[in-house]
Amino acid sequence: xxxxxxxxxxxxxxxxxxxxxxxxxxxxxxxxxxxxxxxxxxxxxxxxxxxxxxxxxxxxxxxxxxxxxxxxxxxxxxxxxxxxxxxxxxxxxxxxxxxxxxxxxxxxxxxxxxxxxxxxxxxxxxxxxxxxxxxxxxxxxxxxxxxxxxxxxxxxxxxxxxxxxxxxxxxxxxxxxxxxxxxxxxxxxxxxxxxxxx
Numbered sequence: 001x002x003x004x005x006x007x008x009x010x011x012x013x014x015x016x017x018x019x020x021x022x023x024x025x026x027x028x029x030x031x032x033x034x035x036x037x038x039x040x041x042x043x044x045x046x047x048x049x050x051x052x053x054x055x056x057x058x059x060x061x062x063x064x065x066x067x068x069x070x071x072x073x074x075x076x077x078x079x080x081x082x083x084x085x086x087x088x089x090x091x092x093x094x095x096x097x098x099x100x101x102x103x104x105x106x107x108x109x110x111x112x113x114x115x116x117x118x119x120x121x122x123x124x125x126x127x128x129x130x131x132x133x134x135x136x137x138x139x140x141x142x143x144x145x146x147x148x149x150x151x152x153x154x155x156x157x158x159x160x161x162x163x164x165x166x167x168x169x170x171x172x173x174x175x176x177x178x179x180x181x182x183x184x185x186x187x188x189x190x191x192x193x194x195x196x197x198x
Contacts, residue, residue: 064106068123
């Protein structure tokens, strides 16, 4: 293994360990010593790659943003723009939150830190706004329903999904995943917001 490969591996281990720690206890509760122990590296190796806890959190946020953005791009290439794309994107983002600790930590950091790189929400929120505006123009939203209101609903749904996943509440312990629950919620919501063009 070359020096560059070892450095990239160590950096990856540190970002994953930091994401796990932040997911568990939040940014303020995260301890660099526990991150080092989890990654199996020394404090010197950590500070070589990340001079501060903030720099490490930035790396977690950047990677979470990148993963979310890749998912957004995949949905945009596979689903027609409009209301159905918003539904698909919301459910797939919930699945991503469920399975990827880096994404969950990036989402948490977006709420806990004012500093840092692109927030996780900015990877998908502008796209949702754009898709809902397209849905309005195409008659996919029932008259009287504004894209801004549906955008707020999507934001609340994903914040709720994140909370449900992190909290492990009794509803999440059943056979249905959080993303599956979100699909059911969308079925109910669409009865009220979908116009004849949807």
